[in-house]
Amino acid sequence: MLAALGFGAADEEIYRHLIARASGTAGEVAADSGRSPAEVHRLLMALCELGLVTAGPGGPAEPTDPAEPGVSATGTRALFTAAPPAVALGAALRRRRDELRDAELDLLALTELHRVAANVRASGIIEVITDTSAVRHRFAQIQDSAQREVRSMMVPNLNVVPHRQNDAGRAGVRRGVLYRAIAPRELLAQPGMVGDVLAGMAEGERVRVADSVPVKLVIADSAVAMVPLFSSRNTAAASILVHPSGLLDVLMAYFEAAWERAYPLSPNTLGDGITETRTGEIDEFDARILALLLAGLTDQAAAGQLRISRRTYQRRICDLMAKAGVDTRAQLGWHAARRGWA
Incomplete structure (x- = not known):
């Protein structure tokens, strides 16, 4: 004792x-x-x-x-x-209790100091933003900073920055930034969403559809990503910015894996709806592109008939060449005829 x-x-x-x-x-x-x-x-x-x-x-x-x-x-x-033990040892016991309590308080202080220091060390990797206006600002800012590509995973019922209010995204597409987006199939059932997707694809955005998208995500180049702060809170404003790190590498790899599994979307023949393309096929819009290419139209003329920009038309041609595994447009025409694509 x-x-x-x-x-x-x-x-x-x-x-x-x-x-x-x-x-x-x-x-x-x-x-x-x-x-x-x-x-x-x-x-x-x-x-x-x-x-x-x-x-x-x-x-x-x-x-x-x-x-x-x-x-x-x-x-x-x-x-x-x-x-008497109760008197003599009671005082010693109280002193020891006080010492243990002081030690406990010191432990809590050291734990907080360690947490703060860890946050300081991680401050160059992650950044937590909870204010709604700050989240909107940073969402636009990371898109404005993109020079090559923006990859995103969309979710239904966005209210912080709804899809049609993403002015920074449309500005990025116009200045030549490649936009790739994965949307859950249920998102397309929201009123006006098909029209928004068609408008985005007309400007050059590439969209694929998946059965579900578990998390909202946007990645600008290979420099920064934004994800929700809280699990299963995709529509909440609170977000995390992830800067170059192993964590950012994981997010980019996850997007690419999801992109490969998703199905490309394209306008249907009438241009008033969208069509999913399954693996190994081309969609109706690409078939129209190939038909115009084989007819010998210039890029500008073909793009005008399709009501898309020349840059978008050329990008779709490059995508078709990559899909066919060829290096020239002449080889693409031969491959298209052989596969019955046009």
């Missing part, structure tokens, strides 16, 4: 012997404990300093006792009395 309060085993042993007899001289306690009188006297004096034992004059010493420790010059032996 006393060891938990910082006392040694010998101190506790002598204290227990003294409590058992209420009081006694060093010689008497030594006889009980089997230790030497000198050692017991030293231990009893140490316990006196701790307030566990009191010392007072005892009876006269025997004639053979003058060498016994604790015998006064007058020939009397010191009598040691144990202090």
